[in-house]
Amino acid sequence: MSTASPSTTSPPALAPRRVLNQRVLQEVALRYFMEVVHAGSVTEAAARLDVAPSAVSRQVARLERELNTLLFDRRARGMVLNSAGELLAAHARRAWLDIEQVAENILALRGLRMGQVRLAATEGFAYEFLPTLAAQFQEQRPGIVFSLRMGVQSEVLRLVREGEVDLGVTVSLASERGVAVELRHPSPVLAVMAPGHPLATRRQVSLAQVLAHPLALPTQASTLRQLLDISCSRQGLTLEAVFASDHLYPLVSYVAATQAITFCGETALRQHLHAGLVTAVPLRDREMNERHFEVQSMAGRQLTDAARAFVAHLRGGLIH
Incomplete structure (x- = not known):
């Protein structure tokens, strides 16, 4: 007998309203949930985690029971976050970024000038402007390492919103949902x-x-x-x-x-x-x-010391 794919099984019955066990938001269930978010299906998430698909399904179902709401729209070709799922995913991203920020602050207390700054930028800033400023920054703080991803404006925004990078550097015509503007400067064509x-x-x-x-x-x-x-x-x-x-x-x-x-x-x-x-x-x-140069970060997150220092360095670089 064939069995249905874990990504297309019927959603679990929701539990009666009760007090939320908040530990569920800090445990393996949340990690498995986020892997499904990134992979788009239970099967692919399980492969990435090297566990059985049933284990992933159980953890996602557990979250949905505890929160008393569905988190995904289950479709034939995978799973897509609904509004509740989007809120939980945003919480998870901010929580993990906060952990990274605390870890870097602890290193700073020990006098270790270490850390990383993850950047995403559109082409005009990725080829010369940002690499040059990163090199200048490292002359003063050699323990800071950089990574730089290049993409179109929509891809830069996605990477910032999802917490995959610390800072997005792009041009903008209007405010964007889910991002905070750390630095803004006129950028006429x-x-x-x-x-x-x-x-x-x-x-x-x-x-x-x-x-x-x-x-x-x-x-x-x-x-x-x-x-x-x-x-x-x-x-x-x-x-x-x-x-x-x-x-x-x-x-x-x-x-x-x-x-x-x-x-x-x-x-x-x-x-x-x-x-x-x-x-x-x-x-x-x-x-x-009417265009503006913008340095963007994920809304609601606290930047690391290294990222904040680089924003200040960028500010100086714009006027030279």
Whole structure:
């Protein structure tokens, strides 16, 4: 006789309302629950934990009985958190991050200048800006180690919200749910071109002026491209690219070698500008001046000493 997959079995009956055994939120049940969250199914979670799927199912069922609520929507292809599950997962992430923070504080009390800072950033900050600042920071605090993950804005936000990184470095147009902003600074979009371009000596240009020249543009998935499309639509302008890429630096390299123009913020271009490879001219269009550089953390968590110190270091790096 075939048996149903643990990820698609019927949910357990809920217990009558009673006093919650809070120890269940600190035990193996919570660890198994979070593994299901990450894996998306009981079977895959069990494989990662090297236990039987029935053991994982029992622990998840125990949590649901104690909390008197279902935590997952059980679907044919796996398990997806419902609203109650989202709340519990957020609690678990904050609790484990708090443990990490306490451990680092204990090391600091012993005079050990050690710790780690886990970063996630969009491409414009991941290639040069953050590695340079991390290296400078380690000159003063050599015991601090860094890890850096690169992704699109939505991926950076996910990593921050789920506590997989300490800090997310990106650009934003509006406040985001589930994140706290540790540092915010204007990051207007600039028109980027070769130093010998006809517009390179202008103090300011408009999108209408820029569109008279060949364009190197990010692809439609880019938040920058979406912002450009919104501004052009408002003004009745049409964007047409002679060169397109889903990465920033091929665009910058292309305009450095041609008479085309691309778009970027100053922070991501800093080394190219200092080297004289390209020139950046401010745009006067309203939407191009509404972006902000942000350093984000998970809402409700306390940053480690190392992460807080690096935020201060970032603040100084923005104005140099």
